[in-house]
Amino acid sequence: MFLSRSSNVTAPVPAFDVDDRFEKVESQYAQLRGMIERSNTERNDMEERLSLQKVRLNELEMIRTQLSASNNTLHSELEDAKVKLSTTTMALDDARRKHTYEVDDLRRKHRHDHDDLKDAHRKEMESSLRQAHREELTEVERRLKAELDDERSRRIQEVQEVSTRLELHRQNTGLDIEQKDRENDQLRKELAQAHADFDRQKELNASLKHSLSEAHANNLSLETSNKAMKAKIDFLESDNQAQSQAFADLHKRMQEAIEAAEVANAKLRAEETLRRKLHNQVQELKGNIRVFCRVRPTLPSATEEELPAKIDFPDSIEDAKEVAIQGPEQKSALGKVTTSTHNFSFDRVFGPNSENAAVFEEISQLVQSALDGYNVCIFCYGQTGSGKTFTMTSPDGMIPRAVSQIYASAQALEEKGWRYCMAGSFVEVYNEDLNDLLGEPGELDRKKIEIRHDTDKKRTELKGAESVVLDSADRVHELLARASKNRSVAATKANERSSRSHSVFILKLIGENSITGETSTGTLNLVDLAGSERLAHSQATGDRLKETQNINKSLSCLGDVIGALGQGGGGHVPYRNSKLTYLLQYSLSGQSKTLMFVMISPLQAHLSETLTSLKFATKVHNTHIGTAKKQTRVKD
Numbered sequence: 001m002f003l004s005r006s007s008n009v010t011a012p013v014p015a016f017d018v019d020d021r022f023e024k025v026e027s028q029y030a031q032l033r034g035m036i037e038r039s040n041t042e043r044n045d046m047e048e049r050l051s052l053q054k055v056r057l058n059e060l061e062m063i064r065t066q067l068s069a070s071n072n073t074l075h076s077e078l079e080d081a082k083v084k085l086s087t088t089t090m091a092l093d094d095a096r097r098k099h100t101y102e103v104d105d106l107r108r109k110h111r112h113d114h115d116d117l118k119d120a121h122r123k124e125m126e127s128s129l130r131q132a133h134r135e136e137l138t139e140v141e142r143r144l145k146a147e148l149d150d151e152r153s154r155r156i157q158e159v160q161e162v163s164t165r166l167e168l169h170r171q172n173t174g175l176d177i178e179q180k181d182r183e184n185d186q187l188r189k190e191l192a193q194a195h196a197d198f199d200r201q202k203e204l205n206a207s208l209k210h211s212l213s214e215a216h217a218n219n220l221s222l223e224t225s226n227k228a229m230k231a232k233i234d235f236l237e238s239d240n241q242a243q244s245q246a247f248a249d250l251h252k253r254m255q256e257a258i259e260a261a262e263v264a265n266a267k268l269r270a271e272e273t274l275r276r277k278l279h280n281q282v283q284e285l286k287g288n289i290r291v292f293c294r295v296r297p298t299l300p301s302a303t304e305e306e307l308p309a310k311i312d313f314p315d316s317i318e319d320a321k322e323v324a325i326q327g328p329e330q331k332s333a334l335g336k337v338t339t340s341t342h343n344f345s346f347d348r349v350f351g352p353n354s355e356n357a358a359v360f361e362e363i364s365q366l367v368q369s370a371l372d373g374y375n376v377c378i379f380c381y382g383q384t385g386s387g388k389t390f391t392m393t394s395p396d397g398m399i400p401r402a403v404s405q406i407y408a409s410a411q412a413l414e415e416k417g418w419r420y421c422m423a424g425s426f427v428e429v430y431n432e433d434l435n436d437l438l439g440e441p442g443e444l445d446r447k448k449i450e451i452r453h454d455t456d457k458k459r460t461e462l463k464g465a466e467s468v469v470l471d472s473a474d475r476v477h478e479l480l481a482r483a484s485k486n487r488s489v490a491a492t493k494a495n496e497r498s499s500r501s502h503s504v505f506i507l508k509l510i511g512e513n514s515i516t517g518e519t520s521t522g523t524l525n526l527v528d529l530a531g532s533e534r535l536a537h538s539q540a541t542g543d544r545l546k547e548t549q550n551i552n553k554s555l556s557c558l559g560d561v562i563g564a565l566g567q568g569g570g571g572h573v574p575y576r577n578s579k580l581t582y583l584l585q586y587s588l589s590g591q592s593k594t595l596m597f598v599m600i601s602p603l604q605a606h607l608s609e610t611l612t613s614l615k616f617a618t619k620v621h622n623t624h625i626g627t628a629k630k631q632t633r634v635k636d
């Protein structure tokens, strides 16, 4: 650092470090000396190389001088050679020219000679060869033609042969193809067969494996039993005498057991016969004509105007036998309003909450009697809408239930030796005509059925009516559906056909006992009567009037028949007065069992008809047919 006018002398000057400065100068000096030594070495090298170059240069200078001398010599030699060459070239040109002239001359001469010779030769050849050549040509032509013909015919023959061979080959190939096709088909069939065989084989294999494992298991168990048997044999052989005795004892005891079983079986059969007898005696003691009353519930569809009547069930609901109906109001002369209660008593009374199952339970014994060879008749009586069809033909009504029970009982009786055949018919009595409800729908009112009675066997046949064998309990539903369809078709002609006709379901039961040799023939008649309401004659006209008259007539005939039966003593029973009673002749008698359902509407509006129905039912209930029966009284 230097001092200047602007230097701030007042600023402190750093102290001068001599050692540091000296070290720096020394290192700089050492560097400089190194550099000088290196440049001296380089300079010596350079001088050495320069002296070498100089020596080389001198050598080269000498070579150049030698070469220039030899060049000069060569140059002069070349000049001499050039002179010699031009002289030689000229001489050569002369000689070449001369030679060319000579060659041309010779060539010309040779050509002329050649042409002359050629002409001479041609002329000579032409004259001598022309003749021979022609002949030869003809000969060659002929030969060629012959050869050509030969060749052609050969070729044609060859072509024919080839064609024949080809055709043959084609045919053979066709045959081969057909054969192959057949073989192919055969193979395909065989393949399919093989596949099927394979599948079968597989199944067989599986089943064989299964059988094998079973056999194996069996084998094991057989081996076990075998061992046991062997042990037994050993044991038996060891004590043969004692075993023989034991065997004889066992045999004797077995014989005794068999005899005892036979005795028990015979006893069982005798007891079964006794049970049937007792059961039917009980039924008889209960009275041949039994009457059940059923009150239907108020329907959900009932309007407010359809007031319920006052109906009471005074005794136990479980086993009700009585029903009390409050009659219509009556005004006395003094204007006093009174009502009277009508009490009725039957074999059984079912309230509005009763179900078909409970109702059937009460009649099941009666149904059973048909299987025991009795003629049974169950009929529903009541005004239109009181529940007759519901009770009888609805899917869980008396008809399907009766068939089911009979079918089940018949099956149970099979082990006691009984075999039953059941056949069902379904007919209606409409306007005193009998129609087949199982026939063709279009023929319902046209095809008439005839009633034929066998007075000896006390049996009834219906000529012209379908009889369906009930080989299963469910068949009855088909039957009911057919009947219902027929009636609905007929309903288009006469309104409310089911209310205006009586329908009779007839089930014939023929049984045979292979052990006891017994036979039985029973009939179960389930009758849904026409509506019992009395229509005022003045209101009904035409067909309706005829229907009403016929219904009234047949229902009163039914009452008459029951009344006559009640008289007893073998008096005249007017079965013939109506088709219905005539049809049911052998099921409405002292030997048959009869049950009547009186169906009641719960409505106030139907009170009058209800009372009429109940009074009619009471008369029936009071009828004696041969056996003692509780008397009941109709209270007004």
Ligand SMILES: Nc1ncnc2c1ncn2[C@@H]1O[C@H](COP(=O)(O)OP(=O)(O)OP(=O)(O)O)[C@@H](O)[C@H]1O
Pocket: 295, 296, 297, 299, 352, 354, 382, 383, 384, 385, 386, 387, 388, 389, 390, 391, 496, 498, 499, 500, 530, 531, 599
């Ligand atoms: N116990 C009952 N429980 C429930 N509904 C019933 C019962 N009884 C009858 N009904 C119903 O009442 C209506 C009339 O019954 P149903 O047709 O059986 O009378 P009906 O006496 O056979 O009449 P019709 O003489 O016209 O054939 C039906 O809708 C039926 O389903």
